[in-house]
Amino acid sequence: MPVLIFRKQFWKKLDKRVKFVIGAGFLTVVFLVGNLTGRPVLKGALFLGFFCCLFMTLSLLKEISSPRFFLILILPFFFSFFSFCFVGGLSLPLDILVFSPFFFGLGIYSMFLIVNIFNISLGKMIPLFRAALAAGFLFTVITALFAFSFLMFLRLSFLKNGLLCGLVSFPLIFQALFLVDPKQEINKRLLILSFGLSLMLGELSLAISFWPVVPILGALFLVSVFYALVGINQLYLTHRLNRRRIIEYASIAVIVLILMTVSTRWG
Numbered sequence: 340m341p342v343l344i345f346r347k348q349f350w351k352k353l354d355k356r357v358k359f360v361i362g363a364g365f366l367t368v369v370f371l372v373g374n375l376t377g378r379p380v381l382k383g384a385l386f387l388g389f390f391c392c393l394f395m396t397l398s399l400l401k402e403i404s405s406p407r408f409f410l411i412l413i414l415p416f417f418f419s420f421f422s423f424c425f426v427g428g429l430s431l432p433l434d435i436l437v438f439s440p441f442f443f444g445l446g447i448y449s450m451f452l453i454v455n456i457f458n459i460s461l462g463k464m465i466p467l468f469r470a471a472l473a474a475g476f477l478f479t480v481i482t483a484l485f486a487f488s489f490l491m492f493l494r495l496s497f498l499k500n501g502l503l504c505g506l507v508s509f510p511l512i513f514q515a516l517f518l519v520d521p522k523q524e525i526n527k528r529l530l531i532l533s534f535g536l537s538l539m540l541g542e543l544s545l546a547i548s549f550w551p552v553v554p555i556l557g558a559l560f561l562v563s564v565f566y567a568l569v570g571i572n573q574l575y576l577t578h579r580l581n582r583r584r585i586i587e588y589a590s591i592a593v594i595v596l597i598l599m600t601v602s603t604r605w606g
Contacts, residue, residue, distance in 0.1 A: 497548035505541020
């Protein structure tokens with residue numbers, strides 16, 4: 340347990356950036372050891388996700404001023420959880436496996452910085468907020484790619500596939516829309532938008548289950564739709580949505596759909 344490893348007074352005296360480095364280093368070691376020992380993927384992922392949230396909470400404990408802080412932890416939890424599932428549950432090339440701890444460590448350290456900025460933004464907006472929002476959206480899309488890839492490679496029944504993809508999408512979409520303005524209250528519009536978009540993704544994944552498509556292409560299509568839907572609705576919530584931006588986002592999903600259709604063997 341991290342609380343037992345670091346004495347209370349010692350941990351309090353550390354600089355915040357040092358805490359981030361220690362936390363990212365510890366989580367990277369857990370990520371590496373968990374994959375090397377071949378432990379059950381879901382148990383290892385839950386373990387990693389729990390300690391990710393714990394370290395982030397301990398690192399920012401003095402600065403937490405709102406219970407909405409725990410909404411910010413949705414993305415770090417799912418990022419660490421599905422990063423572990425993606426690497427540990429899929430048959431990946433050796434070069435990806437070798438470099439995966441490095442990329443995970445870099446990603447989780449970046450996540451510490453993003454969470455720190457969002458936590459400050461719960462009370463007041465700061466100049467770095469827009470950069471953190473863009474980085475958070477990028478990590479949300481990456482997390483969705485890991486999640487959809489893992490679920491598609493499980494080759495579950497169409498009902499389970501649709502249900503799980505919809506359930507996974509909801510918290511990712513919710514936090515992405517909530518973080519557009521961290522000071523906003525959780526209202527009915529936010530919940531309805533999140534539920535509606537996750538329902539659409541669940542239905543799409545259900546439909547893809549009947550399509551003879553390679554799992555990774557199915558996951559890429561789902562994440563391209565996820566990217567378009569979340570990106571458009573973020574602009575809608577910030578009153579910056581226009582026709583050009585809708586076309587930019589939607590074109591990505593259309594291009595991936597065309598590639599998926601062309602590459603599918605129907606015979």
